[in-house]
Amino acid sequence: MASxxxxxxxxxxxxxxxxxxxxxxxxxxxxxxxxVFLVLRRMRLPLAxxxxxFTISVAGLxxxxxxxxxxxxxxxxxxxxFYFMSYTATTIGFGxxxxxxxxxQRMWVTFSIYASVIGWAYVFGMLFALLQEQSxxxxxxxxxxxxxxxxxxxxxxxVAGYGRAGRMLCRELDALGRRMxxxxxxxxxxxxxxxxxxxxxxxxxxxxxxxxxxxxLAGLGHAQCEGVVALTSDDDANLAVVIATxxxxxDLPVIARANTRAAATRMVDFNPTAVIxxxxxxxxxxxxxxxxxxxxxxxxxxxxxxxxxxxxLREGLTDGRWVVCANGxxxxxxxxxxxxxxxxxxxxxxxxxxxxxxxxxxFIAGADNDTVNLALAAHAxxxxxxxxxxxxxxxxxNGPLVEAFEPDAVFVPNDLVVLETLARIITPxxxxxxxxxxxxxxxxxxxxxxxxxxxxxxxxxxxxxxILDKTGAPAAWRWLQGGTxxxxxxxxxxxxxxxxxxxxxxxxxxxxETVYAPAPETILxxxxxxxxxxxxxxxxxxxxxxxxxxxxxxxxxxxxVPETWVWRTLALPGH
Numbered sequence: 133m134a135s136x137x138x139x140x141x142x143x144x145x146x147x148x149x150x151x152x153x154x155x156x157x158x159x160x161x162x163x164x165x166x167x168v169f170l171v172l173r174r175m176r177l178p179l180a181x182x183x184x185x186f187t188i189s190v191a192g193l194x195x196x197x198x199x200x201x202x203x204x205x206x207x208x209x210x211x212x213x214f215y216f217m218s219y220t221a222t223t224i225g226f227g228x229x230x231x232x233x234x235x236x237q238r239m240w241v242t243f244s245i246y247a248s249v250i251g252w253a254y255v256f257g258m259l260f261a262l263l264q265e266q267s268x269x270x271x272x273x274x275x276x277x278x279x280x281x282x283x284x285x286x287x288x289x290x291v292a293g294y295g296r297a298g299r300m301l302c303r304e305l306d307a308l309g310r311r312m313x314x315x316x317x318x319x320x321x322x323x324x325x326x327x328x329x330x331x332x333x334x335x336x337x338x339x340x341x342x343x344x345x346x347x348x349l350a351g352l353g354h355a356q357c358e359g360v361v362a363l364t365s366d367d368d369a370n371l372a373v374v375i376a377t378x379x380x381x382x383d384l385p386v387i388a389r390a391n392t393r394a395a396a397t398r399m400v401d402f403n404p405t406a407v408i409x410x411x412x413x414x415x416x417x418x419x420x421x422x423x424x425x426x427x428x429x430x431x432x433x434x435x436x437x438x439x440x441x442x443x444x445l446r447e448g449l450t451d452g453r454w455v456v457c458a459n460g461x462x463x464x465x466x467x468x469x470x471x472x473x474x475x476x477x478x479x480x481x482x483x484x485x486x487x488x489x490x491x492x493x494x495f496i497a498g499a500d501n502d503t504v505n506l507a508l509a510a511h512a513x514x515x516x517x518x519x520x521x522x523x524x525x526x527x528x529x530n531g532p533l534v535e536a537f538e539p540d541a542v543f544v545p546n547d548l549v550v551l552e553t554l555a556r557i558i559t560p561x562x563x564x565x566x567x568x569x570x571x572x573x574x575x576x577x578x579x580x581x582x583x584x585x586x587x588x589x590x591x592x593x594x595x596x597x598x599i600l601d602k603t604g605a606p607a608a609w610r611w612l613q614g615g616t617x618x619x620x621x622x623x624x625x626x627x628x629x630x631x632x633x634x635x636x637x638x639x640x641x642x643x644x645e646t647v648y649a650p651a652p653e654t655i656l657x658x659x660x661x662x663x664x665x666x667x668x669x670x671x672x673x674x675x676x677x678x679x680x681x682x683x684x685x686x687x688x689x690x691x692x693v694p695e696t697w698v699w700r701t702l703a704l705p706g707h
Contacts, residue, residue: 151378151402158353158380159345160278170268171259178258182251189217189244198234206231216241221248273337274349280335281313281351288313289557290351292341292373293364294321296528297389297546299328301363304554306330313357315339315350317369342372344380352381359405361553362388367395378402387556389549408552410545414466418522419473421541422449426574430581431566433592435551438668442590446540449494449520450475455487457508458498458524466496486511489519498524498543502533509539561663562595565638568648580649584665588634593665595638598622598678600660605678612658617688620652622662626676626683629690633670639663 193213200206208216212230219226220241233241262268288311291298295316302312302325314325314336325336339346341364351357360381362373370388377386385405390396396409421428425447433442453476456467467479480487482499489495489512497508502525509523521539525531525547534542555563569577584593602609611617623635640650641661647654656662666674676683685691 152382156380158348160348160353170271171262174262175255175258178251178255182248182255185244185247185251186217186221189240189247190214192240192244193217193237196234196236196240198231198237200231217244217248220245221252277335277337278349281349281354284311284313284351284354284356286311287356287358288351288354290315290347290357290360292316292347292350292360292362292369293389294318294325294336295363295365297549298361298363299324300528300546300550301361301553302334303328303330304550305557306332306334308558310557313351315341315346316364317341341369344376347373347376348380352376352384357381357384359384359557360386361557362386363549363553364389365391367391371395371398374399374402374404378404387553406552406556408549410543410548411462411465414462414469414543416469418466418541419469420570421446421520422473422475424574424577425449426581427569427572427577430577431569433581434566434569434665435555436592438592438594440592442585442592446520452476452493453478453491454494454496455480455489455492455512456496456498457482457487458496459483459500462498462524466498482508489515492516492519494520494522496522496524498522500526502526502530506530506533506537509537559595559597559663561597561639561641561661564646565648565663584636587632587636588665588667591667593634593636594668594671595663595665596671598662598664598674600656600658600662607681607684608656608678609658610681611684611688612656615685615688617656617684618652619650619654619656619662621687622656622677623652623664623674624677624687626673626680626687629687633666633673635664635666635670635674637662637664 190210190213193216194208194210197205197207208230216229289305290313291302292315294302294314298314298316299321302314305312309331311332312334314322314334316322316336316338317340319338322336322338325334337346337350339349341347341362344352352360360373360377362370364370364373367390370390374386374388377384379402387406387408388399388404390399390407390409391411393409393412396407396412399407417428420431425445429443429445433440436443450473454470455478456463456470457480458466459481463479467477470477478487482501482504486508492512495509495512495516497505497512499505499508505523505525509521512519512521520541522541522543523534523537523539525534525542525544528544528546531544552563555566569580598605600608600612608617608622619637619640620632623632623637625631625633637650638648639662640647640654642657664674677687678684682692
């Protein structure tokens with residue numbers, strides 16, 4: 133069963149209170165040196181030496197007298213001397229021109245050749261040393277990164293932090309075809325980004341996210357930047373990203389991770405889209421399972437991957453003792469939350485061995501070691517098979533073991549952060565519906581659950597968004613120009629109006645107003661947005677109603693009409 137610990141939405145401040153008083157351009161000049169400037173500064177002395185050698189050689193060659201073809205004294209012109217030294221420097225060797233040299237001239241040319249060889253050796257030696265310097269390589273990488281970000285012509289997300297959570301998020305977004313720019317303070321993680329097998333090449337750079345100029349370099353001020361995600365393991369760094377985004381680009385949504393309540397409180401003051409603190413919300417959603425089991429069952433089912441089975445309803449979790457076997461702040465906070473809810477709670481240390489589980493209704497294995505947690509959970513299941521079992525998982529590599537064990541709930545901080553972030557990025561309307569469900573009582577949740585199961589079955593449905601406009605639903609949009617279409621008509625089978633598709637409307641946005649679980653008799657209008665839960669096989673059938681004029685007329689009125697352009701022109705409204 134999917135864990136509900138990822139669901140808590142950070143409370144936002146009043147959006148009418150703006151922290152930014154003055155519009156300030158996003159800085160883009162990071163504290164790095166341009167590669168060209170580095171070359172010019174470092175190669176200044178070698179190039180000056182080479183130019184001096186070349187100048188002296190040309191001047192000397194013009195000053196030394198020679199003999200022309202008739203035996204008369206002659207001097208090389210400045211151009212002839214320059215031309216001769218130029219091709220001599222490149223070792224091409226066209227011979228002595230415009231006439232054979234004298235002994236003094238040849239002595240001077242010999243001196244010039246060896247002097248230029250020394251000069252070129254010095255130049256190339258300094259250049260190769262520069263190429264190996266980390267500062268120069270960083271400057272080249274920064275320049276290339278800046279050009280790639282500036283070249284974006286499609287929306288992208290700025291992801292700060294490429295640790296475990298950031299890496300998981302980027303993989304999922306990449307699979308969905310979303311573009312990203314990654315920023316992390318650890319150069320090794322950026323190297324990992326380049327080595328990851330992703331469908332698209334994601335620009336990444338190592339830099340300090342506390343510096344607004346680094347965020348600007350990563351595209352914070354770019355017109356195509358559609359949002360910012362701060363997933364570093366450092367709360368101060370995530371707070372810095374939230375502050376910079378709010379003050380420099382308040383129009384952008386920002387989602388941030390917080391590992392402490394104090395950090396989350398500071399972030400909320402800057403009105404981010406969401407602050408995700410998995411440790412703080414653990415007890416909150418555990419309370420949901422205790423006091424609103426039907427709502428817990430409904431939400432845990434809806435956020436599970438499509439096709440997941442409906443989890444069993446667990447009631448009576450407040451009718452006995454709870455045991456929390458954990459150490460550190462995690463165990464103390466969970467025990468405090470359960471105690472505040474009026475439950476009998478026993479907090480034990482995993483180092484003390486298996487706790488007494490007599491009369492226990494719930495057990496939380498929250499040690500700092502996955503192996504210990506699985507051992508504790510196994511003992512609890514063998515001792516009390518009906519106990520509500522929660523396991524804390526630290527390392528993603530142990531996921532198959534925890535999945536095979538199948539506890540009632542799993543607490544994986546990184547997974548929870550990534551799942552909520554993905555949901556807020558990909559299906560924000562669906563996530564807003566989940567938030568609404570969390571505020572309802574069990575009676576409301578029971579009715580909605582029964583309705584979804586009756587239509588879609590006991591497997592987690594897919595969710596999709598429908599926009600009744602000229603592009604997303606052309607036939608329905610044309611019909612609504614002069615006809616009437618109810619919400620329940622939209623869910624009828626376009627081949628048999630008397631039956632309904634396995635589709636349940638969850639959210640309706642009409643004239644800017646959001647309605648959750650809208651009534652079937654609701655009259656639709658052009659431009660409405662609808663989020664539905666549906667079986668995957670029903671979505672293509674629903675598309676027939678959206679795109680074919682005869683089908684939308686049939687579900688709305690019951691009239692069977694031929695699918696011809698002539699009929700649509702003569703008979704259908706809006707033509």
